[in-house]
Amino acid sequence: MTEGNNDKKVTDRLLHGLNPQQAEAVRHDQGPLLILAGAGSGKTRVITHRVAWLVRVLDVRPSAILAITFTNKAASEMKSRIEDLIGSVSQYMWIGTFHAMMMRILRRYADRIGYDRSFAIIDSDDQQKVVKSCLADLNLDEKTFAVKAVHSQISAAKNALIDVGAYESQAGSDFFRSRVAQVYRCYQAKLKKNNSMDFDDILVEAVRLLESQPDVLAEYQERFQYVLVDEYQDTNHAQYRLVRLLSERHGNLCVVGDDDQSIYSFRGANIQNILDFEKDFKRCKVIKLEQNYRSTGNVLKAANAVIRHNQGRKKKSLWTQSDDGEMITFLRAEDQNEEGRYIAREIERQVSRLGRKTYRDFAVLYRLNALSRSVEQALREQGIPYRIYGGTRFYDRKEIKDILAYLRLVVMPDDNLSLERVINVPRRGIGSATTDMLAALAERDGVSQMAVCQNATRYPELQRAASRLTAFASLISQLGAGLDSEDKTLDQYLDWMENETGLIQELLDQQQRIVSGDALDRIENLKELLSDAVEFENQVQRLAAPDETLPPEERALVPANLRETVRAFLERAALYTEMDQDKDQDDVVRLLTIHSAKGLEFDTVFIVGAEEGLFPGYRSMGSQIEFEEERRLAYVAMTRARRKLHITATRSRLLFGQTQRYVVSPFVREIPDEHVDEIGGSREGERSMPWSETSQSLPGRPPIPAARSPLADAAAYMAPKPAQKAASVHFSVGDKVEHPKFGIGRILMAEPVAGDAILQVEFKGVGTKRMLAKMAGLTRLGG
DNA sequence: GGGTGTACGATTTTT
DNA sequence: TCGTACACCC
Numbered sequence: 081m082t083e084g085n086n087d088k089k090v091t092d093r094l095l096h097g098l099n100p101q102q103a104e105a106v107r108h109d110q111g112p113l114l115i116l117a118g119a120g121s122g123k124t125r126v127i128t129h130r131v132a133w134l135v136r137v138l139d140v141r142p143s144a145i146l147a148i149t150f151t152n153k154a155a156s157e158m159k160s161r162i163e164d165l166i167g168s169v170s171q172y173m174w175i176g177t178f179h180a181m182m183m184r185i186l187r188r189y190a191d192r193i194g195y196d197r198s199f200a201i202i203d204s205d206d207q208q209k210v211v212k213s214c215l216a217d218l219n220l221d222e223k224t225f226a227v228k229a230v231h232s233q234i235s236a237a238k239n240a241l242i243d244v245g246a247y248e249s250q251a252g253s254d255f256f257r258s259r260v261a262q263v264y265r266c267y268q269a270k271l272k273k274n275n276s277m278d279f280d281d282i283l284v285e286a287v288r289l290l291e292s293q294p295d296v297l298a299e300y301q302e303r304f305q306y307v308l309v310d311e312y313q314d315t316n317h318a319q320y321r322l323v324r325l326l327s328e329r330h331g332n333l334c335v336v337g338d339d340d341q342s343i344y345s346f347r348g349a350n351i352q353n354i355l356d357f358e359k360d361f362k363r364c365k366v367i368k369l370e371q372n373y374r375s376t377g378n379v380l381k382a383a384n385a386v387i388r389h390n391q392g393r394k395k396k397s398l399w400t401q402s403d404d405g406e407m408i409t410f411l412r413a414e415d416q417n418e419e420g421r422y423i424a425r426e427i428e429r430q431v432s433r434l435g436r437k438t439y440r441d442f443a444v445l446y447r448l449n450a451l452s453r454s455v456e457q458a459l460r461e462q463g464i465p466y467r468i469y470g471g472t473r474f475y476d477r478k479e480i481k482d483i484l485a486y487l488r489l490v491v492m493p494d495d496n497l498s499l500e501r502v503i504n505v506p507r508r509g510i511g512s513a514t515t516d517m518l519a520a521l522a523e524r525d526g527v528s529q530m531a532v533c534q535n536a537t538r539y540p541e542l543q544r545a546a547s548r549l550t551a552f553a554s555l556i557s558q559l560g561a562g563l564d565s566e567d568k569t570l571d572q573y574l575d576w577m578e579n580e581t582g583l584i585q586e587l588l589d590q591q592q593r594i595v596s597g598d599a600l601d602r603i604e605n606l607k608e609l610l611s612d613a614v615e616f617e618n619q620v621q622r623l624a625a626p627d628e629t630l631p632p633e634e635r636a637l638v639p640a641n642l643r644e645t646v647r648a649f650l651e652r653a654a655l656y657t658e659m660d661q662d663k664d665q666d667d668v669v670r671l672l673t674i675h676s677a678k679g680l681e682f683d684t685v686f687i688v689g690a691e692e693g694l695f696p697g698y699r700s701m702g703s704q705i706e707f708e709e710e711r712r713l714a715y716v717a718m719t720r721a722r723r724k725l726h727i728t729a730t731r732s733r734l735l736f737g738q739t740q741r742y743v744v745s746p747f748v749r750e751i752p753d754e755h756v757d758e759i760g761g762s763r764e765g766e767r768s769m770p771w772s773e774t775s776q777s778l779p780g781r782p783p784i785p786a787a788r789s790p791l792a793d794a795a796a797y798m799a800p801k802p803a804q805k806a807a808s809v810h811f812s813v814g815d816k817v818e819h820p821k822f823g824i825g826r827i828l829m830a831e832p833v834a835g836d837a838i839l840q841v842e843f844k845g846v847g848t849k850r851m852l853a854k855m856a857g858l859t860r861l862g863g
Numbered sequence: 864g865g866g867t868g869t870a871c872g873a874t875t876t877t878t
Numbered sequence: 879t880c881g882t883a884c885a886c887c888c
Binding site: 150151152177178179180201203204278279280282283314343344346347447448449450470473504507509510511512513514654655656657673674675676694697699700713736 | 864865872873874875876877878
């Protein structure tokens with residue numbers, strides 16, 4: 081160790097407050113290192129301090145460090161915490177997701193493996209579309225070959241690094257698999273023709289690049305002296321291969337993970353990667369972090385007791401210094417309404433009546449998104465503010481994808497997928513007959529569909545639609561000209577484009593006819609994209625600032641003009657889906673799936689729907705492997721709670737339009753009695769089929785005492801509070817207003833939307849118009 | 864070419 | 879139960 085040569089203060093600071101195992105992990109120098117980090121064991125702290133240690137104590141160049149995470153959120157948290165420790169030199173490190181890091185490599189070298197370096201990334205919607213068109217090309221029936229199923233086969237093959245050829249020979253004469261092989265081949269051909277990669281390709285092609293180009297491999301192997309991988313239990317085979325390749329030269333690979341929290345096998349994660357790490361990387365050091373700093377004794381012991389039933393795991397047992405704390409409360413409710421009311425009442429009691437907690441201390445966790453509904457309803461009745469996490473992500477929204485497709489088309493006119501998306505959005509009278517012909521002609525002549533549009537008049541087949549097609553082509557080139565005129569910022573350009581394409585107008589027209597607030601939300605989203613663009617451009621400016629000294633190959637990637645900024649913005653939109661950084665502070669109850677709760681913690685957690693068939697899901701009950709993954713899910717859910725855990729199950733539940741009777745989840749029965757208070761019925765009682773998994777693990781369990789405080793205590797349910805009034809906007813019906821174009825008018829109708837209002841205004845001599853107040857630049861003249 | 868009705872189907876999620 | 883994708887009809 082060379083730490084003796086360094087400032088003692090620095091080493092003290094980096095090791096301060098760490099337990100012996102944590103400190104050992106931070107100080108580890110050469111060779112592979114496996115950190116088995118139990119839930120709440122201070123994992124992030126260890127990783128960030130370790131990176132700081134490498135730089136500050138071992139004098140490793142920041143640019144020689146590669147730290148990989150699974151989500152952008154995790155990456156940005158890691159970045160900022162490392163920056164707090166070592167300052168701005170941290171910007172030279174490669175910290176990011178697998179996909180983002182591999183994109184850096186592919187953007188430089190993709191031409192070596194047959195792509196244009198400006199290749200596009202297609203999202204899962206487009207992936208489905210491509211699969212669909214392949215099925216059509218191959219005359220395969222979508223009933224037998226469900227798009228989703230075929231696509232997931234292809235994706236799984238890619239994650240396992242099985243290319244088309246290998247897949248074909250594996251499939252042999254198997255009816256289904258051999259057809260999937262044909263689709264796979266067709267799919268890859270289409271992507272290649274469109275100069276696109278899907279998310280899986282980013283990993284697969286990175287492997288192919290590194291394995292086929294020795295000089296490229298050598299460059300990065302040489303560069304990355306230290307490689308760190310977070311959430312290693314979630315890596316798939318392609319990621320495993322990348323990690324191996326990149327760390328091979330120096331051998332300083334540190335992986336951090338917890339096999340008990342592996343919950344993503346359905347998307348290709350291979351738990352064997354972490355279980356076999358010691359075999360794979362010889363002379364590897366293993367450090368277990370078993371002290372939990374998060375939960376109270378009852379919660380932790382209960383979670384330990386549950387996860388202990390799993391066979392395939394590394395033995396470890398979390399412990400805590402904190403006392404037992406409150407018991408876990410288990411509620412057996414009659415149905416989902418009672419379950420919801422219980423949650424609402426309990427939250428209200430803690431927040432309003434006792435004033436002990438705030439709304440943000442609470443989270444409701446469920447296995448299926450569909451379970452959120454009844455909880456939502458109960459919270460709404462009680463006037464409790466909440467937010468649902470997950471759901472459609474911002475960049476997945478239709479209107480956003482439309483705008484992004486226009487953007488992509490402007491910088492890459494040959495992108496057929498984007499063209500198909502927006503050629504008739506908004507309606508331009510270009511229907512399926514025309515678009516089919518367009519695709520066929522482009523295919524026949526080996527040119528892009530945009531090229532056919534430009535020359536539409538020369539194709540006799542397109543006679544009737546020719547003028548509309550050329551008009552579309554000139555719209556795109558006009559948008560392209562706007563891009564190069566240099567006097568617009570990104571958000572100004574987007575704003576201009578939203579109007580120029582007619583998208584905004586169409587949404588306003590829709591709003592005029594339809595009563596739903598749907599179109600308004602979309603306009604809101606488009607506005608939000610503008611503020612996102614502003615923020616993005618600020619980041620770019622900061623990177624481009626003259627006093628920053630970026631390494632040359634990274635500097636080359638910083639956009640220098642609007643066109644390059646657009647490209648970078650598109651890439652970010654494809655790879656970065658989270659937009660709610662500042663919303664974390666809101667004082668609201670959080671509703672989320674167990675999957676999306678991983679890595680988070682809350683003072684009080686409700687786990688709802690703890691019923692056999694839901695959790696574990698009925699699909700997983702046939703296989704030991706899948707059943708154990710469900711149990712890990714239960715473990716993850718329980719260990720989110722810092723101080724108090726509630727688990728609820730119903731006797732019968734209305735789900736997907738059907739009411740069914742349910743039995744308590746076996747996982748709940750695996751919790752020892754001494755940690756649980758029961759309400760409304762015991763965890764035991766009716767059971768379904770003898771449960772092979774659990775019956776063996778609960779030998780001679782003593783009878784459960786009768787329930788103590790049945791929920792018949794209905795009076796305790798508080799009367800619903802009136803819903804909160806929407807924030808007032810400073811425009812109201814009857815106001816006189818002035819519009820820059822239409823002049824003076826009077827407001828006929830005002831409807832508040834987040835931070836703005838949609839108005840119906842009657843203008844003298846112009847007629848009635850509908851618009852967003854702020855966006856239209858209305859001024860109030862008085863009532 | 865566009866609008867409307869209906870049948871179907873529905874874990875978990877990131878990139 | 880609810881959303882959406884597709885077929886059918888004008």
